[in-house]
Amino acid sequence: MPALLIPLALAIAVVFGSVQAGASVSLPPKSPEEILAMVARTQVRALSGTVEQNAGLGLPELPASSPGTGPDAASALEFLTGSHTARIYVDGPLKARLQILDRMAERDIVINGQDAWFYNSKDNSATHLSVPTPDLPIPDEPTPKADSQAIPTPEAMAARFLAAVDATTEVTVAGTSSVAGRSVYSLVLNPRSSVTLVDSVSIDVDSETGLPLAVEVRAKDQAEPAYSLAYTQLDLTRPDPALFDFTPPQGATVTEKTVTEKTITKKPLPEKALPADPAEGHGSPGQVARNHGVTVSGKGWDSVVAMPAGSAPTELTSNPQLSQALQPVSGGRALTTSLLSILILDDGRVYAGMVPLERLQSAAAAQ
Numbered sequence: 001m002p003a004l005l006i007p008l009a010l011a012i013a014v015v016f017g018s019v020q021a022g023a024s025v026s027l028p029p030k031s032p033e034e035i036l037a038m039v040a041r042t043q044v045r046a047l048s049g050t051v052e053q054n055a056g057l058g059l060p061e062l063p064a065s066s067p068g069t070g071p072d073a074a075s076a077l078e079f080l081t082g083s084h085t086a087r088i089y090v091d092g093p094l095k096a097r098l099q100i101l102d103r104m105a106e107r108d109i110v111i112n113g114q115d116a117w118f119y120n121s122k123d124n125s126a127t128h129l130s131v132p133t134p135d136l137p138i139p140d141e142p143t144p145k146a147d148s149q150a151i152p153t154p155e156a157m158a159a160r161f162l163a164a165v166d167a168t169t170e171v172t173v174a175g176t177s178s179v180a181g182r183s184v185y186s187l188v189l190n191p192r193s194s195v196t197l198v199d200s201v202s203i204d205v206d207s208e209t210g211l212p213l214a215v216e217v218r219a220k221d222q223a224e225p226a227y228s229l230a231y232t233q234l235d236l237t238r239p240d241p242a243l244f245d246f247t248p249p250q251g252a253t254v255t256e257k258t259v260t261e262k263t264i265t266k267k268p269l270p271e272k273a274l275p276a277d278p279a280e281g282h283g284s285p286g287q288v289a290r291n292h293g294v295t296v297s298g299k300g301w302d303s304v305v306a307m308p309a310g311s312a313p314t315e316l317t318s319n320p321q322l323s324q325a326l327q328p329v330s331g332g333r334a335l336t337t338s339l340l341s342i343l344i345l346d347d348g349r350v351y352a353g354m355v356p357l358e359r360l361q362s363a364a365a366a367q
Helices: 008-014 032-041 073-078 145-152 154-163 261-265 359-367
Strands: 046-054 082-091 093-100 105-111 115-120 126-128 168-180 182-191 198-206 212-219 227-235 255-259 288-291 292-295 303-306 327-329 332-336 341-343 350-353
Touching: 032 154, 032 168, 032 182, 032 198, 154 198, 154 212, 154 227, 168 198, 182 212, 303 359, 332 359, 341 359, 350 359
Parallel strands: 126 255
Antiparallel strands: 046 082, 046 227, 082 093, 093 105, 105 115, 115 126, 168 182, 182 198, 198 212, 212 227, 288 292, 292 303, 303 350, 327 332, 332 341, 341 350
């Protein structure tokens, strides 16, 4: 359920480092399969730490948006530009806190059971989001997967990339190093594709716990990393429970919002847009998967996601902040970066993928 509360800003960041890892360390050699098994078996359920994100996607840096009104697409774009530092606290699947440290202010996202708070100290505004208790029982033993979905961590990014590993990806081990003072194995994903914008994805996996500590994404024809998210400090002990209790400061403007039970019980989209095996419906460029009007064409790293008219966030077309990054193209507008392209057509359809804009335009013309 905490995944329902993730700001879009951070969810988009999950679909993609310049934080440098430490010097090489001496560890027993392991195969890619052994390291993948370590990640799958990780038992880390509580932690606190500092993460640094660096984005070099070629977008202009945009001013910080206010979370007091809740997550939106404008804040999503903000987190794909420049550098950001945040403090993260996790205690199981239903307790999490994210403190985004802006230049002159702090933004907090606090999740505690069925309550979530979005607070901005810059204008002393807050949004309180209440979620009814779901019909399904909450597991007694929280899983690492639930933790990773609650807030944006290197584990969350790594989970998305590793879940999509299939025959279109070569997996290798680049060696060993250290991140946040902990020894790690460096797992590298190399797309077997000449089309995708992604050159490689590096995932630094803690040698003791199997927890991903850093993710670095490189784009083709770009010397510096296009995107990175890494711990600079990490403590695997349970955080103080008081960190997950939030009371708005005196004088704060508070907006109350409720997620209805109907929204929660609505049939969700599958976790993976693509099956792990390309033979399961994505074996040829002409094959298309369909879910609730959203279609996925192509396979692996070359996939293009298409959303029908009216399904995309209104901020993509109406927010002045986002309009700064959109460029006019034939039949609509587009957002192009070194890793991701988005095409917004005049008729309301939206296409996106880690492919060049021309690939999106071809997919749109074929439908």
